[in-house]
Amino acid sequence: MDILHNLAIGFGAAATPLNLLFCLFGCLIGTLIGVLPGIGPIATIAMLLPVTFGLSPLGALIMLAGIYYGAQYGGSTTAILVNLPGESSSVVTCIDGYRMAQRGRAGAALAIAAVGSFFAGCVGTVLIAAFAPILATFAEQFRSPEYFSLMLFGLVAAVVLAHGSVVKAVAMIVLGLLIGLAGTDTQSGVARFTFGIPELYDGVDFVPVAMGLFGFAEIMSNLDRGGDQPTITARITSLWPNREEIRRAIPAVLRGTSIGSFLGLLPGGGAVLSSFAAYTLEKKVSRYAAEFGKGAVEGVAGPESANNAGAQTSFIPLLTLGIPSTPVMALMMGAMTIQGIAPGTAIITERPLLFWGMIASMWIGNLMLVVINLPLIGIWVTLLKVPYRVLFPSILVFCCVGAFSINNSTFLIFMMAGFALLGYVFHKLGCEGAPFLLGFVLGPLMEENLRRSMVLSFGDPSIFVQRPISLAILLLTLGLVLLIVAPQFRQTREEAFQEET
């Protein structure tokens, strides 16, 4: 049992007092921002990236990962108690979770969400431990044509899975790729789109872009809507679900976990898509279909398990292939680069302590989160009373200080203001930020792999279809493109997202 041996090493690395502290810290922050509507894991991780400079690589990754899956736990609390999604991955939990709370079953809904998430988190962690090494070994055969095809697949998948207009998602990806190419060209040394600004020679920095597009644009849109104050109406009496609720929750948790684990693997998938898909599935298969929208247990158990499972498995593409599949994973990649770790197939063999330590920490973190979220629920409810007018200036200040401390450059601050405006305009025009960010991160990687492939083949583009693995990936990509065009799929895709509006 190689895995057990490796996991033992991992627990040894993750269970040092300092790393446990980082894990707890990450989970606490994750729950906090999960509970608070108006700030998500992307902005938070971007904010804390500069802080991780001084930490050990393992400590930094443990903390940042904790923020991401911690947010999945916290998001359900707000959804159930105040009918507001604390996190975009908890949007569907509002529908039935809040109704359960109104019927006096708030405690049961919270408990089911937390325990379901814990189960899903455990499964997700086991899946990473079992499959990541296999996938990494397989990926060792990958050369630049395979990587290029894989990234193309990722971008196409991001379009298919993005909300809203397909054409706009494609445009956002292209724009992201283009801006990602800014900076000194690695081969010719030509400075592209730098306008003589020294801060741009190394490319556009990732953190101000992520903060501007996600953190600030969100604040600005919230203020447009008047930033209404959440009101807590539900009272938590007992955290124990009754037997009937447990009986109905178990199959939903299992289904949610499977669908979330699978969708988390897909680029652009992650936690948000998983929860939507799980809700749609539960509604289709449930014998209590009529109860949905009126407080069905399945409508909480399914999506809440799915979003946590998806959050866990979305680490797999990054840890095995070095390709970030969601904006949060792009930030994790940034954190690795800051620490001097090249994400990719070599992590597992060259940095086993880091890889297995991180996996072990996920399990520990999930355990911590159940404790943080259930017995301590009262603390988080109190936090919900912090008015938004106090919250958003604080978020703004932290983002500014964080962005400035990357390399003490005021230019980055002004650039961040520019991206905040851009993000706000995108928001108003119905353009998603996530595809942009993926394109932005993958731009330079794709260019490099495309160039190398072309050098290998002396300029013959058929190299991408002559190599079997690359061909297989491209065929999958083509399949996805056909899916977008197929009218039947378009309909289901719209249905899957319609709950939100």
Added chain:
Amino acid sequence: MIRVKNPQDFWAGLLFLVVGCLALWFGRNYAFGTATKMGPGYLPTVLSWGLVLIGAFLSLRAFALKGPAIERSLIRPQVFILLAIVVFGLLIERVGLAPAIVVVTVVAAIASREMRWRETLAVAVGLAALCVGLFIYLLGQPLTTWTWNF
């Protein structure tokens, strides 16, 4: 009469079109190269043209297909949020971390109509203390608490 039926798509398309044209203009001197030896201008040119085409398509399609209107925008929050970020950039090296945070918090808070002066000042001072403690003392970032460089 020809009317824009989908304002969101129309303006988004126009935005992409303009950015694409700008990128083509600024990138006009980057060598294109050949497929075997791609120059620094190869991919940027291809992507810029892609952006121009998609943008034009979006804008034109907006005349044919109906779509949602653009939600209303308030001037006050947007101006003060952006102003707050810019003020931070202008002040941080001139007055140091603590005074910059106090000013920025106040400017940002004005963005909300529900702003209360006493509460805002308390938050501002609290944030300044927290950030000085966290970033300067705990994390040892090379920032100064206060200074005067004009």
